[in-house]
Amino acid sequence: MQKSLKRGISTLTLAAAIAGVTSGAYAQQSPAADQAPVSAASESRAAADDLASDQDVIVTGSRIMANGFQAPTPVTVVSTEQLQRTAPGTIAEGLNQLPQFAGSRSNTTPGGLGNTPSTGNYLNLRNLGSLRTLVLLDGQRLPPTSYEGITDSNIIPQALIQRVEVVTGGASAAYGSDAVSGVINYVLDTKYNGAKGQIQYGKTEYGDAPTLKANFAFGTNITDRIHVLGSYDHYETKGIVGNESRPLGRFNWLRTGAGTQANPYREFQNVRFSNASYGTQISTANPATVPGTTNPFPLRGYEFLPGGLAVPMDLGTPTGSAGASVGGNGPVVLGRSLTGTQNTEQLFGRVDFEVTSDLQAFAQFSYTDSFASSISVGSGTQVGDFRIFTDNAFIADSTRAILQAAGVQSFIGSRIQADQPPKLQELFQKAGIFVSGLRGKLGEYNWDVGYSHGETRLKSSHYGNFNNQRYYAGLDAVKNAQGQIVCRITITNPGLLDDCIPFNIFGNGSPSQASYDYISQSADFAVKQKMDIFTANLSGEVLQLPAGALSVAVGAEYRSQSLVQTSNADPSQPIDLTGIRTSPNPFLLKFNSTNVGATSAKQNVKEAYIELAIPLLKDAPFAQELSLNAAGRYTDYSTSGSVKTWKLGASWTPVDSIRFRATRSRDIRAPTLNELFAATNSGQVAFLDVHTNTNARLTTINTGNPNLTPELADTFTAGAVFSPSFVPRLQFSVDYYKIKIKDAIGTPNQQQIYDECEASRGTAGVCSTIIRPFPWENTTPANFPTRRLSFPINQSSVEISGLDFEISYRAEFNGGIVSDSSTLDIRLIGGQLFDYLTQNDPKSRVLQTDNSGNNSKTRVNLAFNYRDGPIGLSTQTRYIGKRKKTQDPSLFYADGYSNDIPSRMYTDATASYRFERYGGNFEAYFTVTNLFDRDPPLIPGGGQPGQPYPTNTLVYDIFGRTYTAGIRFRF
Template sequence: MQEPETASDTQEPETASDTKDLRVAKIVVTGSRIQNPGYQAPTPVTAVGAQELLTTTPSTVADALRQLPSLTGQSALGGRSYCCAAGTASAGAYLELRQLGPNRTLVLLNSNRLAPSISSGVVDANVLPELLLQRVDVVTGGASAAYGSDAVAGVVNYITDTEFEGLRANLQYGISGYSDDEQIKAGIAGGTSVLDGRGHIIFSLEHYEAAGIPSLLDRPQSAQMWVLAGAGTLASPYYDVADTRFYTGTTGGLIVSSNGLPFNFGSAPLAGTQFLPGGAYGPTNLGTILPPGAPNAVGGDGYSPSGAMQPLGETETNRLYGRFGYDFSPTLHGYVQLTGALNSAQNQYGWPAFSGNSGTLLEMFSGNPFMPAGLQSTMTTNGYTSFFMTRSNREGGASYNTTDTTYYDISGGLSGELVGDWTWDAYLGYGETKQEGAEHNAVNVARLLAAADAVDNGSGSTVCRVTLTSPGSIYDGCVPINLFGFGAPSQAALDYITGTNENSTTSAQQVLALNFQGTLFELPAGPVSVATGVEWRNRELSGTSNLVATSQIDPATIRGRSMNVTLCPTPTACRYGGWIQGNVGEQEQVSDTVQELYFETIAPITTNLELNGALRYTDYSNSGEVSTWKVGVSYEPISDIRFRASRSRDIRAPNLFELFASPSTGFAAFTVNPFTGNQIPTIPTITAGNPDLQPEIGDTSTVGAVFRPSFLPGLSASIDYYNIELTDGIVTARTVPRVLTDCNNGDATACAQIVGDPSVDNITSVSLLQTNASVQNRSGVDFDVSYTRPVGNADVTFRLLAGYIDEADSVSGGVTTELVGLSVPGMPEWRGLLSATYDQGPFSLTVQERYIGSMLKVSPAGGGVFRDPTVPEIFYTNLSAAYAFEAQGGNMQLYATVNNLFDQEPPLMPTTLSGVGYPTIPGLYDLNGRYFTVGIRAEW
């Protein structure tokens, strides 16, 4: 493991050469616009070399960064989505500082902004080059005054080797101890001087793919179908139960009501009847029903989606990076740069289920020719005209999401000298992302209702009723479907009711910046340096969708009801179209512009006391004007120790999606209506953008010290306290339960979000808008210690990165939620990463220990009493060995890594729904188990 490379915390940067070659003299000080040799910013910076990152986590740099205590969030691992959500698979690795969300961490490439990778405005770290990466700087403090919006929690800056000479290649293969999630990584990079040494060109081509974990059944823990049961009270605490399933449905179909009263299992003679293969039917065994509310049971004939759910999805990334720099003269340098990537992701999330969980029940009518004769006789005898049934549509295959992303960012710049030590640089960039999402084997609700309502046409043929009552309608091609028993539906009928739910989003960004830097005047202790500049950005967003209508279906066309069926007063209130899940609307083209002016200065008060200040004025075309600032101080009483402190005002402006997102639909499952006390299986939700959003405000304070004792060469240590107060946070201020509760308590604004009459359980939909209503607080301490010393003819290096969270809470809707030390959102007080490397000539060995502290369990809804309230601490051990040798005229290195050496299973933390997702916190803990990687690196 190499020494961390940084221009701020651990070593002095190289000074410029006497030739004033701007290309060679480039200094990178992350966190400041002033790039002076010897300057050390007062804001904490954690710097990690590329080799150090990839030694023990060879999959991707993003995966390695997520091991750092400050970056351990729950964003998608390596660009792969976790089980199990409809819509689109996550196709990116989004870095998240302080668990404040990826959109509050700014990701840069060589200190410049990149075009966002998705509509939420963040950058996918998987598009950034790895083979030419020198180091990654992580600024763990606000930096909006230096870089603008989004740097509330901090900055992650990828620094590439723009002067690389030679050829570099890498090839590796990995596989889990369960013989799945195979990973292949390959790449080649090169660099050379051209045009008599005045130009320099570098490039890299890289490929990475991961096969994922096929299903929840492929891990012992998730295969046991754990669920969280109990009421969370002292009388009935929460507890974990295995071997569970949904008792409200079966594979072949289950009648859950008699004569239109849903979920009324006790009403004989129909309710509780299940349909079996070959037209048979009989009573169902519900198993041992677990309280409270959620449709879980131990044993019985219910169904589990586990076999069709991937705990870790598939991904593939192909990226290109190239840069050409040219010295027009000794004092004028220019460059052009291209960053591009083609990413794809896939995740399977279960069989389509008409179960109430997904917003769909099926109303079946008397007279259906597919209905077993005995059951039809019972309906006729009892005067029943219809019943509701649930069903798992396993015959049609599992539903799965795919996302294909095309990304490119082209930039160019010039830099030159003015008078004295004044320099200037200009930067122009354009980037675009097109993300195409699809939900495959999705069920079209309106077509399902049309096909399920089968009748005899009077000539002995079974047809869809709608083709007789509404000829010439959009349902003329309807194929009647037999849903009574597993294997009953025809392929033609399955093809009719299913399709691909597609959407495409295109986002673009243009950037133009002009910067100046130099000495303003001299003080007795040294020059007062300043940096100033202007920046202009334009953002655009548009999208397409093949969304089918989610409005209420005309009852004159289709009579079957589909959703929100509990005590539905009229059939029309329960009749909706659309896809079962993942209804994303058409996105009209929207845009905004940003104009910025900034100023930063460094003033040496004495030879060992330095002040830093920065101010940025920003004008958003949609969100108005805002100012950000930073003040900092650095004090070095002796050469062994340096104290630093900073205070900053930072912002995150609402992105275009938050401002102007077109309406999309979803569902809230199993919601207790406070008006009646009844539990409603599904409530449709409608979300959309809010053009009245204002920028979020973050106030950040840091205080710390860097210790490099002269009496112990090789030791470097830092400790920093941070405090972040985020106000006006953009959040969906109310959940569906909260909207209903507030309305019941007389809140008129909450009642305005409800369509229907909640006093009689007739809730057609609930509107969920984002507002500036959140307050977030974070405070804690970061530790960074590294020590290198010779032992015999070898070098031994230790590095410890640790983080302690003292305070973390969220305030929304007037409710304060404590977060630190709790399993929701998965925020232990302590995290740590300790590495030790033994390097002797051609052989090196690295052992890394990752620590995640214990937590107290809380239910997904928050709070609750548990029989076993503690999530245990866990240690993950990674082991890596490498052997270097010369061959084919180059330097080679064979390497092997074992991650999770002792095959630690993650702590058990199931949800309240059986078989839905891995029973832990996937973004925090390892799902793969022991994982092996071997590879070879080469450089000429």
């Protein structure tokens, strides 16, 4: 091993040791043709012990594995050791801290209403969407785990991951379709011998979100020709419930207003509902007269106490948003999970068999069982959602008399269900993956064939959903001939809902447990997906040119995929409201949220590719090396037709200390089965309708779109790698990238559609997706939308550009505190985003979001790693530059309210100590993340008072200072 390390180490590998993060600039530095391949262990001296393996690999960012070949594609290589230092949770969490990643989903983004469940880690390169990021395991495509078609990185055996290779540019021609923003390739240590493990425990400064991680792996040679490998991983973390668990969430911050010049955005704390109460408010809208009469509407804005008596409310000070006020005694939404709970168990096994010296076979199987849960709603909102008749048996006689004297027969009520049991969302995910293959040599050519089968199952249960038929029937409570309080439907329509239990909505705590049990059910849906993949590859040198060998790789792939989705709620049809008069909304679904339909779909995909490495010059004046890299791929989808992708790149080394590289590629992503054939699903969201100045719950209907076509992306990268001879061990790389996606598949931002419709005064085509009872010109509350339609389309374009850069240096000292030598590794890795432009359709505005939403114009990571014999000290500082709350020029903040978001800097620190006991090597470590306990910046959002946490949880740390202690061992 020491020989291998010494033989492979170069200035490249020294730089790779710094922070364990190596850019493609360094990853591309393959050894000379007369040298052995670079050992994975030699990528990092600091990580050498962790990466102990006899397996030789070459990191090239291409399918060609040839000595001396340097592909022009930028690649970032991350060692497992560094990922564990900076993010003790999961490897995916560590990857997500790199500047190239933005907008990834994890347990810190619970599913909300349950229609988009989130369990595990779904990585997102360039914030272009997880669907545009191809996830591989040892170069093999992994099956989707989510019904959306994306893959949870937690299904990969964490204990055996040796490193992660991230291709940060278009790679569809080389690696396969869907690699628009890049490729994440997890590389396992398949030749590992011995036993190793880890156990750790962590908790935040606030005493919550405890995390337990444990794993064990072993590898051994049964015979000279048979090697077996196995591992077990366990990871669990408890969620954080309620915004009040963190300082920013304790003051009910909310952004109010419409963002227009007439009603600009403002930000307030202590914002409460003024159009609802915990005990039901009489919230009939203006005009404040009884329908059909000239009588003033009595008791408007009053709330009910237990016993059915209506009393005045302190409605606070109005804001720029309907139904939201500052102060008063109005309610707020309580109890939603800030982060979710997650539990993952993972088993992995592999057998390698050397049939002959030129023929090897292998088979491996992995199984993952994941559970996630979160509270989507702690106190349900029923704002303007129900009609109460004055003959309701639960209304106090004195209040009824006032209403009936004015001619009131019914009124609209609004309530925040603080007495409702929390609505719990539970997600169960199981994933099984079998992979087998043969590889060998045919003369001077390397070949391999493989087969894999992946099967994933997801079950979502959203408890506490109101069955709308039962709920609205229970609200209409009257007295029967015997003077008993019963549901009116049992009198007027016997036989429909004879088991109906009256629901007393008047007064906080008034509904009985029996009535809640009657209306509350679980909204369930399940998704089963299968993928079978057959692959064949051949590579080698086909021709000797003056500058070296012409290398080629060819291959083919066939995969079939199926999706079956079942549900207990079909949202394609409204429910039967026969005999029910309390619902003001004629388009009601079975549940008040999480209505997911049933569907099934299949597709098969055929792919064939060729890749060439063409040396042009070698050891020439001003061209120590000049080569081309070209690739082409043909892909045929049974569902959306055929497409062609290609890549052309060049690598030029004029002198020893500098190398230039550039690529131009055409990449594609085809629509997923879910995007094409998703069943109708529906949920409700709080919506401020500026058109009618009404804040109420809006039903959103989501469907698939079978008319989608593949999206096309044009990618250009250009960069340079510097390793000056006059400063040994110093390296610098810089890469420019530009990705333009045409006919991009995506669901348009609903707020953008709404704003565009308003700006066009109802004439824009997108207005057809907002369904109102009356023509657009009607601005009364009666014209609040009954529903909103949402489906994926081939959007006009998405265009991003930016710069990736890295600087690294290793200092070596003759002495240390406790040893004869020590090292200090320093690495700065950063990204500068120039543009992030989106356009819904050719007639829409082009929106710039390069420094808002989930995007950050400037992100930099700076790492220091010091090693002195058994002692290790490391820090990582992450910098997120100043950003904007919105970059939409049509949206405005009022004077005195800033659109700016200040920069944030987070520092993590780890101390470790290595020692030997019982014949094994141990390392004890202690990590503190967010060392200085920096709160995230205050970014109040819109929505319901009390519900949104006032920051962007996908960009900033919401956990606070967190302590983790653990131990690793190896025998």
